Amino acid sequence: MPDPAILDRLRAAVEAGFEKEVAFLQDLVRFPSLRGAEAPLQDWVHRELAARGYAMDRFTLADVPLDGHPKAAPMVDADPARSVQVVATHRAANPTGRSLILQGHIDVVPEGPHAMWTHPPYAAVIRDGWLYGRGAHDMKAGVAAMVFAMDAIRAAGLEPAADVYLQTVTEEESTGNGALATLLRGYRAEAALVPEPTGHAITRSQTGTIWFRLKVRGVPVHVMVAQDGTNAIMSAYALINALYAHTKVLNQVGRDDPWYGATDPIKFNPGIIRGGDWASSTPSWCEVDCRIGLLPGTTPQEAMAGVEAVVREAAKGDSFLANNPPEITWHGFQTDPYVLEPGSEAEAVLAAAHQAVHGGAMPERRSTAVNDARYYGLYMGVPGLCYGPRGEGAHGFDERTSLADLRTCTLTIAAFIADWCGVRAAS
């Protein structure tokens, strides 16, 4: 439980810095940091954090031994050498507290047709207490919160009494390789906080995720039988339907899962489709980029084998696919599910900070999507806390973050750092 006097000093410091924090978040949102295009934003973050006096480390995914690592996910559509990671270190003199990683991803997902947005997706417009933009919510608000939580501690005349690593990573939306790269670079701590926009709830569990690309190719049947649907686009549709049916079965089998129960937590999504070259030619190819989840207790390899079996079986029943077996490319996520085991000291300290700021117990959520916290919990052996601000519209139109919640979240994180790491008068 944070010292009330320190909490007051932190609250005043967050307040005093909040205008600057919002401007910082607007700057973050104005970078269209789509996959493969994050480097300019990371360069800017590097300058911002260097100016604060942190020890800086900037490296790419090509600088760490990802190749052949059992937890590295394939990067089919992105170049590791262009994927820049930033780590800013507060190195405590004579550390007495517990070390901490604060990590946020700065990659964003595609914004879709701009006409569907009320405000341009990279304009960072503020209206009625909301800041709008692709990534404002997922998760640049969290990045701003963790940077300004540290700023608030310093502005209050304090400094953490333990090592703190501020990390901004890429690839959270596609592979997780950015987070993995920080581990391969050697960064370790006694806890990690990933301030994804959870609406001030602790993430108790996350399902795993598999990405795959279905490739249907082959010599099409004659246009004389085109109306029978024996074309690559229609055959891809048969595979999609089979995968929906597979998902239903998986959710039935998993209805006694201790973390999710009968909530149909496994989501299948055909997210991208492309196929054919000409309206008057029977399409000879079709590709579908898909995502499917997996429950705790299932390995990515098991989930992948399941997808392979379903596609193989469905192909047998399609006159086109039977002669032209579809290919599956694993082109992204191969993610383990993760459960934050209840009862850790780190979670208790976070819950106390939450209680002090919000005046109530910290709620918990069970996520049907992934976040990077799994790396710290599963591969580093420390609590991976996923907790952060409140917003709406992740991956959708009019994505936005609540500025009032950004303020309370920043204070909560500052209080958590102060309690977990300890604070002392700044040197």
Place this chain on the structure above:
Amino acid sequence: MPDPAILDRLRAAVEAGFEKEVAFLQDLVRFPSLRGAEAPLQDWVHRELAARGYAMDRFTLADVPLDGHPKAAPMVDADPARSVQVVATHRAANPTGRSLILQGHIDVVPEGPHAMWTHPPYAAVIRDGWLYGRGAHDMKAGVAAMVFAMDAIRAAGLEPAADVYLQTVTEEESTGNGALATLLRGYRAEAALVPEPTGHAITRSQTGTIWFRLKVRGVPVHVMVAQDGTNAIMSAYALINALYAHTKVLNQVGRDDPWYGATDPIKFNPGIIRGGDWASSTPSWCEVDCRIGLLPGTTPQEAMAGVEAVVREAAKGDSFLANNPPEITWHGFQTDPYVLEPGSEAEAVLAAAHQAVHGGAMPERRSTAVNDARYYGLYMGVPGLCYGPRGEGAHGFDERTSLADLRTCTLTIAAFIADWCGVRAAS
């Protein structure tokens, strides 16, 4: 019936020129004259025909008043100013015979994945009597045949005793605007021959064709219900299925058609699909480029109204589309069906030439696709003869034309010209 002596002279001339004709066809095939990229080939054809002494005319679709013409089709994905047409005129001194248009299109459809081809699609490889390549069959072989039929007449020391227009056009595979442009430019004749690769059969009838693009857009439902299929890709499939059902009904209604009977002549094809931006985001958009046929007796406007009604009705039954009505863009063909009425003098002359070369009656075919001959029959009021060489793989892989059939077809066309236009000793 062509004069036997003249036929012998033409046969010898075709024979003597055949090596050059095959080389000419190879040159044609080596141009990747996809839609929008036909101009370099048309420039080359222009030089080739100018060198033969024809009066030349070269113009683009922007040079004729297509805009607002009732039979012009919309060109959504192509620039009229880049679409070059070529007309080479043999202007007879004191014409005594009947004038003739010989017309071929030089646009080709996309070749699809090159890995599916035995020989590279633009390499014009010859093997075992076949010339391979995109467009070799549809319809550059016919273009070579008409050019070298005229060459043979000259090489035999003769010339047509009437005006002959050799025309190479674009847009046959997408709108028909190339052929229409030659009419708008003013070209007329007493008959027209379009040597599409019919395998030496006369085309008695052709169905019409409509192109349309379905655009599904909207705010997707939350990923929490992603497994219910309420996403733009799945909603597009619902529309496709409704259009397949519509096609089945149209074929049932049309089963007493005098030209097609119960052969299911109306073909529906979803030829291109694209949608979504990210495997882990519910897709908010999907577009499908489609083609559907129409029977003689139906107007394009009626067929379009039918598509609109089906899409509107299908949208009502889809939870996504009900709130986000799909759009239809008419982005190409709006083609009338055409029947070559039996009994014309032009057809009789062609049948006689066929008989003389092939030793049997000219067979007839009923096509479920379009060709440019309709322009001459429907809008110029003269017989639009569609008859040409033999090949395989139109719009598919390993498209190829038979060289033996190219030879006989060239002779047949030369004999037809000689009989229809009359010939006299070259001046």
